[in-house]
Amino acid sequence: MSQLSNYLENALINAVLRATSYTSPSKVYLALHTVDPGEAGTGTEVSGGSYARQEVTFGAPSDGSSSNINEIKFPVATANWGTITHFSLRDAATAGNALFYGAFNASKLIETNDQFVVAAGNLTAQLQ
Numbered sequence: 001m002s003q004l005s006n007y008l009e010n011a012l013i014n015a016v017l018r019a020t021s022y023t024s025p026s027k028v029y030l031a032l033h034t035v036d037p038g039e040a041g042t043g044t045e046v047s048g049g050s051y052a053r054q055e056v057t058f059g060a061p062s063d064g065s066s067s068n069i070n071e072i073k074f075p076v077a078t079a080n081w082g083t084i085t086h087f088s089l090r091d092a093a094t095a096g097n098a099l100f101y102g103a104f105n106a107s108k109l110i111e112t113n114d115q116f117v118v119a120a121g122n123l124t125a126q127l128q
Helices: 006-017
Strands: 028-033 054-056 065-067 082-090 098-110 124-126
Touching: 006 098, 028 098
Parallel strands: none
Antiparallel strands: 028 054, 028 082, 065 124, 082 098
16 A cells, blocks of 8 residues: 655645646656555665666556556665665656655565565555
8 A cells, every 4th residue: 555745645736726726747656665654755765775766667557556567676785775664656757756656565674696576466556
């Protein structure tokens, strides 16, 4: 399950209630975190060891939620990434804004030569 970031909460309120335009990102990226990124999206993101955010494609929404339609494969780690506990969905491959965030169902230690993979349908963005 995911939650909205402060950035996206404000953008949606402005768009729906204040007629302020919001431009949707052309791509959405999955970021991995070793702590809860929180509503500000500032929790520790993995870095180094060949880590890079991965693009995610979501299916059509149903009942206020949407899931990834393709497997998401991160590069093979060339150094230890630590224990992955949380994720954020972001509007840029680097920097940018957090959109959604949440905890994975299970933590995963990523060491050198490991690869983090999310199966199709296992990452869900949901409006609550």
